[in-house]
Amino acid sequence: MSGITGTWPLIRLALRRDRVILPIWIVVLSVIPGSTVSAYEQLYPTAAARASLNAGTGSNPSVAVLYGPAFDLSTPGGWSAWRYGSFLALFIGLFAIFTVTRHTRAEEDSGRLELLGSAVVGRYAALTAGVVVAGASSLLIGVLIAAGMVGSGLPVAGAFTLGLAIAGTGLVFTAIAGVTAQLTEYSRSANGVATTVLGAAFLLRALGDSTPSASWVSWLSPLAWPQQAKPFVADKWWVFLLAIGVAVAVATVAYRLVPLRDIGAGLWPSRPGPATAPKSLSSPLGLAWRLQRGSLVGWTVAVVAMGAMFGAIADGIGGLVGDSEQVKQIMERMGGTQGLVDAYLSAIIGLFGMLGAVYAVQAALRMRSEEVATHAESVLATAVGRVQWAGSHLAFAVLGPVVLLAASGLASGLAHGLRAGDLSHQLTHTLGASMAQLPAVWVIAGIAALLHGAWPRLAVAGSWTVVAVAVLLALYGPVIGLTQAVLDVSPFVHVPKLQPGTEFVATPLFWLTGVAVVAVAAGLTTFRRRDIG
Amino acid sequence: MTTAISVSGLVKTFGRTRALDGLDLSVETGEVHGFLGPNGAGKSTTIRVLLGLLRADAGTTTLLGGDPWRDATELHRRLAYVPGDVSLWPNLSGGEVIDLLGRLRGGLDQRRRADLLERFDLDPRKKGRTYSKGNRQKVALVAALASDIELLVFDEPTSGLDPLMESVFQECVREERDRGRTVLLSSHILAEVETLCDRVSIIRAGKTVETGTLAELRHLTRTSISAELASPPNGIAQLPGVHDVVVEGNRVKFDVDTRELDTALRALTESGVRSLTSQPPTLEELFLRHYQDEQVGAR
Numbered sequence: 001m002s003g004i005t006g007t008w009p010l011i012r013l014a015l016r017r018d019r020v021i022l023p024i025w026i027v028v029l030s031v032i033p034g035s036t037v038s039a040y041e042q043l044y045p046t047a048a049a050r051a052s053l054n055a056g057t058g059s060n061p062s063v064a065v066l067y068g069p070a071f072d073l074s075t076p077g078g079w080s081a082w083r084y085g086s087f088l089a090l091f092i093g094l095f096a097i098f099t100v101t102r103h104t105r106a107e108e109d110s111g112r113l114e115l116l117g118s119a120v121v122g123r124y125a126a127l128t129a130g131v132v133v134a135g136a137s138s139l140l141i142g143v144l145i146a147a148g149m150v151g152s153g154l155p156v157a158g159a160f161t162l163g164l165a166i167a168g169t170g171l172v173f174t175a176i177a178g179v180t181a182q183l184t185e186y187s188r189s190a191n192g193v194a195t196t197v198l199g200a201a202f203l204l205r206a207l208g209d210s211t212p213s214a215s216w217v218s219w220l221s222p223l224a225w226p227q228q229a230k231p232f233v234a235d236k237w238w239v240f241l242l243a244i245g246v247a248v249a250v251a252t253v254a255y256r257l258v259p260l261r262d263i264g265a266g267l268w269p270s271r272p273g274p275a276t277a278p279k280s281l282s283s284p285l286g287l288a289w290r291l292q293r294g295s296l297v298g299w300t301v302a303v304v305a306m307g308a309m310f311g312a313i314a315d316g317i318g319g320l321v322g323d324s325e326q327v328k329q330i331m332e333r334m335g336g337t338q339g340l341v342d343a344y345l346s347a348i349i350g351l352f353g354m355l356g357a358v359y360a361v362q363a364a365l366r367m368r369s370e371e372v373a374t375h376a377e378s379v380l381a382t383a384v385g386r387v388q389w390a391g392s393h394l395a396f397a398v399l400g401p402v403v404l405l406a407a408s409g410l411a412s413g414l415a416h417g418l419r420a421g422d423l424s425h426q427l428t429h430t431l432g433a434s435m436a437q438l439p440a441v442w443v444i445a446g447i448a449a450l451l452h453g454a455w456p457r458l459a460v461a462g463s464w465t466v467v468a469v470a471v472l473l474a475l476y477g478p479v480i481g482l483t484q485a486v487l488d489v490s491p492f493v494h495v496p497k498l499q500p501g502t503e504f505v506a507t508p509l510f511w512l513t514g515v516a517v518v519a520v521a522a523g524l525t526t527f528r529r530r531d532i533g
Numbered sequence: 534m535t536t537a538i539s540v541s542g543l544v545k546t547f548g549r550t551r552a553l554d555g556l557d558l559s560v561e562t563g564e565v566h567g568f569l570g571p572n573g574a575g576k577s578t579t580i581r582v583l584l585g586l587l588r589a590d591a592g593t594t595t596l597l598g599g600d601p602w603r604d605a606t607e608l609h610r611r612l613a614y615v616p617g618d619v620s621l622w623p624n625l626s627g628g629e630v631i632d633l634l635g636r637l638r639g640g641l642d643q644r645r646r647a648d649l650l651e652r653f654d655l656d657p658r659k660k661g662r663t664y665s666k667g668n669r670q671k672v673a674l675v676a677a678l679a680s681d682i683e684l685l686v687f688d689e690p691t692s693g694l695d696p697l698m699e700s701v702f703q704e705c706v707r708e709e710r711d712r713g714r715t716v717l718l719s720s721h722i723l724a725e726v727e728t729l730c731d732r733v734s735i736i737r738a739g740k741t742v743e744t745g746t747l748a749e750l751r752h753l754t755r756t757s758i759s760a761e762l763a764s765p766p767n768g769i770a771q772l773p774g775v776h777d778v779v780v781e782g783n784r785v786k787f788d789v790d791t792r793e794l795d796t797a798l799r800a801l802t803e804s805g806v807r808s809l810t811s812q813p814p815t816l817e818e819l820f821l822r823h824y825q826d827e828q829v830g831a832r
Contacts (some may be wrong), residue, residue, distance in 0.1 A: 186623075186662070272658035273626025281629055282636040291622065374620045378673075381584045381614040382637035385606040533585040 006121035014103045022137060025095045025367040030141050033084045033162070034148025040076045050074040064209040068227045069218075077232030081162050088203060092141060092170040093223065096134045097194040100177035103130035106187035108264050124258055127178055131251060134174040136484040142167025142492045158232030161239070165226040168243025172222040173198065176246040178254035184266040198223075206309065222246070284384050288392035291370075292363060296400050300360050300407050303352060310348045311415030311430070314341055317469035344432060345416065346497050352408040353437030353492060354471045356401035360445035361463045363399035367452050368459045377532055388527050390449075394520060397445040401438060409434025433497075439512035440491035444470060446519025455525035491515075536595070537562045537684055537715040538583065543592035545578055552578045554739035555592070560717055560732075565710050567730035568719040571824045575739040576719045577617070580688050584614055585653045585719075593596075597684060610639045613677035616691035617719075619669040621661030627672045628657030635678040646679040653699050665695035678705055685709060685716045691725065703729055723816050735823050742823055747816070755788040757812040758797065763805030772797055783807075 015022070039395040054073040064070070068086040072078035104126050105111040113126055146163030150156050173194070180194040201221040208218030209227075218224035224244065229239035261267050263308045280286045367390055370376045379389055413430030416425035455462065473482070474492035487493045494508040538560035545553040553575045560566040570576050581587045583596055586604030594601055599608045614740070621630055635641030650657055653671045664672065670693050677685060685706075691699050699722075706716055706729050720726050726733060727747065734744040743750055755776065767787045770778040774793030779786040790799045 270660065270663065272656075273624075273629060273660050275626070275628040275657040277629040277632035277636070281625075281633050284637070287633060290625070374616065374618070375622060377581075377586060377616065378619075378634065379637060380586060380605075380613075381609060381612075382634060383606050383610040383639055384637050529588070531588060533581070 003122040003124040003396050004128050005125060006116075006390075007125040007128045007132070010116070010121065010125050010481050011132055014129055014133045016098070018102075018133070018183065022099075022133075025099075025275025026137055026141055026144065027086060029091055031148060032143035033080045033145055034152045034154075035443055036083070037076045037080060037149070037152040037154065040079050044079075047074075050192065053079075060527060064206075065125070067210045068205065068224065069215075071227075071230050071233045077149070077158045078150075080149065080154070081158070081227060081231040081233075083164065085166075085231075086202075086205060086223055088145070088166050089169040089223040089226050089238075090198070091199070092138060092166055093173040093198045094195070095141075096170045096173040097158040097177040097180075097191060097198065099134040099137065100130040100174055101181055101187050101190045101194065103133060104178070104315060105181040105184070106298075109185065109187045114203075124255060127181070127254060127258060130181070131178050131254075134177070135171055135247075138174060139165045141170065149168065155232060157235045157237070161229050161235045161237045162226055162231035164237070164240040165231070165243065167168060167231040168240045168247070169222045169225060171247035172243055172250065175250035175254060178251055179257065182254060182257040182261060182266070183268050184491030185264070185270045211307055284379060284389045284392040285395065287365075287379070288396060291352055292366060292393070292396045292400075294397065295362065296403065299355075299400075299404055303355060303404050303408040304411040307348075307352070308415045311412030311417075312419055313414040314345055314412070315419045337344075345412070346433065348412060349409070349430065349433045349437065349486030350492060350495070352434060353410075353441060353495065354467075354474070356404050356437060357443040357444040357470065357492075359398045359404055360401050360441055361448045363400050364445055364452065365460055365463060366396075367393045368456060371456070371532060374533070380532060387524050390453075390524055390527050392522075394445070394449055397448065397518070398442060401441040401445070402435075405434045405437055405441070408430070437492075437495055437507060439509045439516065440470075440495050442516035443491040443512055443519065446516040446523065450519045450526070453523035453528075453530070456530070517518035536560070537597060538566075538717060539593075539595045540579070540583075541593055543579065543582065543594060544552040544590045545575075545582060545587060546590055552739055553582070553589075553592075556736060556739055557741045557744075558734055558736075559744070560715060562715050563710070563713050564731040565706060565718060565729050567726040567733035568717055568736070569721075569726065569733055569820065570736040573824060574736045574762060576736065577688055578739075579736070580614075580686055580717070583686065610687060611682050613638060613680045613682045614686045615670075615673045615677045615688065615690045616828045617665075617692055619673040621664065621669050621672060623660065623662035625661050626658055627661070627664060627668070628653060630661065630672055631657065631676040631679070634673075635680050635753075638680045638682060640681050641676075641679050642681055644673065649675045649678055649705070652705075653698060667695060667698065671698065674702065674705075678709070683714060685714060687716065687718045687720075689719055689721060691720070691722060699725070723820060727816055735743040735820070737823055743819075750819055751813075751816070752791050754791055754792050754815075754822070756794055757786075757788050758801075758809070759786045759811075760784070760801055760809045761799065761807040765808060766801065766804050769797070771802055772800055 044053055046344040051074060054070070067082060070078075070082045071080060086438070097533050107116075107126060116126075138474075142163040142165075144163075145166060146156075149159035150161070176197055177190070177194045180190045180197070183193060184190050201223045204221040205218055205224040208215050208221065208224060218228060225239050225243060229236045257267060278304040283292060367376070370379075376389065380386060409431040412434075413427040414423070416430065417426035420426055444463075444467060447466050448459065451459040451462045451466075470492055473487055473490035477487045478492070479494070491512055494512060496508060536559060538558060540556060540558040541699075543553050543556040543558075544551070546727075556575065556579060558568070558579065568576055568579070578587065582589050582594060583601050585601045585608070588602055597608055597611055601608060613768070621627070625633070632641065633648065635646070649655075652674060655668060655671045659668075661669075670690065674690060691702055692700060703725065706718070709716060716729075718730060721746060730747070732744070732746050733750065735742050743753065762783045762785060765783055767778060769775060769780075769785060769787060772789075772793070773796065774790035775797055776788045776790075777786075785801075787797075
């Protein structure tokens, strides 16, 4: 039996299990760039508008932090490569990581691979199957991106340079995930290590792209390669070969690691825990803290990094938008009516509010997953009351967003204030505007608590639907011209904009908070009365 | 003797399914009470009602003198529960879970904890996900047995334990009884029930079908008689409680309800008994009879 015996059945099993999620990823990632070429032509119809966009953003390092370097924005191809290059690279990286981990370490983690391993399956079969599925999908995405752009009338050479370079990034992260799957016992940590590498690659790219004197740093990051290939500008197609070379080298490491460990075990030994519980683990709140702290810390770090980056960009935002009236109009409708920078900051703060709502729902739904896993039963069979137990988790859904919005507000206010040379005013302004998002976030948290209490089976799907509707209405409702009555459904629409020149009205904050309190109270009351399990 | 658990006419429905259909249960303080029934009979549902996790639709339930739904938090200070399939938090060590559950119940006897860890041969430093099923069960057992409480509620606690650990468990339960604690033990393992339980209740399809001491229950089952007589038997088959009679000349074989044993033996002696073997009833027969009856009834 050779090491890869049984790979083909495993690939078919993987495709069968991923028959829904795989096509979604492939379609979403591959249709975006080709489909927005016409948007470019609408937003920047004239040569003059394109030239001014080129002059405004091409020289703005704070724009390059987020989107990457703009080599030539005067053609739809160059604009698409700049606008989507680094984001598609980021998402294909995530796709590759999740796919490889799902079919390698996650299978071992759950014990299913052991069942298969006792059948005729070679030692390298699972790794090969995961790598083949993620790698082939990456190549398919790359080819479809190129085909879509060619279909929109862009040059073939540039389209394939971009598409294949993005596929190459996918291949590199496929290989990286192949390595991280060997390191730890848990799929959650395998994903964690691989996404940390992805995050580091994003920071390297942001650093290199925004620092003209050290632009070579970008070449260290696979996320920068699609743009460094200069599609539609210089068409450096060999970047794809670079990616393949790196992917093969990294994958070789993964294959070398496989025989060094047992099935189910990681190369990094799982550390034993303490034999006794610390003092902090003596109450439902202590348990909730133990279960939720990792997620809260991770979210805080992420929003601080994002806040600092967005804040640093804010001052140069005028350059990004250029002279296009339409873009200005969209920005203003989304954010507010005063100056572009304030509109931008307002939009960013609104974005953090929505992220806060996502966190709040995730924290509240921990109750449901604890109940489904029968952990809740074990705790509620002790001298812990239901309200006490639910309250411990809801504390994170209510107070976690306070931490997140304070952290993101401080980080973006600090970064923006330092760059604008107006620290004290910008800091209080941004922090205040951030905190004003809280009542809207609490409404969402309250709805999640109510669903959990009254309709537990619908809690997960229902809560995420509520978040999606609230976010989409607030983000895209004004842009597509929905009526105010429809927009009013979203709590985020009612958050007052804290901008100079706008009168600050606190009333909505009070009644939003009131709605949230009623929802949480109703959630706890219904939870007290229902069956557990 | 006071009553630790008293349930009468308990009804619980899930949608259209009637999981409990007028169930009665009475557990005296200080006894080990076996709770038996085929899969799906309603044992776990009863236990979850007793723990205040489910709300009963009808019937009265008293647990340690309180109402298990209304006084749940207070009552839970005085009891410990071990489910049949223990699920542990993946990132907490076994020792942490033992301490956590013990503290949430209101305290843990540290010496007993150490003693139990040793007897169950359990490594408390492993993380939840790395324990086997049997070891997860041990974590919950140690947490329950080391808690300072009056009532232990076990729902098939030994599933996944090896025979050695099962005997450690039986030893522990006997110690608990000697210390005056009450134990409600839902189980499928007849040997376990036979050695541990003072009284048992058998339930089927959400109703109690038998309850009493093992001696009383044995009385309800049949004794197998095989005899060689001086003359052919007459009228044996017509006697009350006699079943499956086989007559071969002077030999006769039959089963008789144990309460009618006396009448049957009298009839035999009338024909003159040359030799006699009697096989006492086993619990297996009793349980099988109840379990199989349900399958017949379900058809």
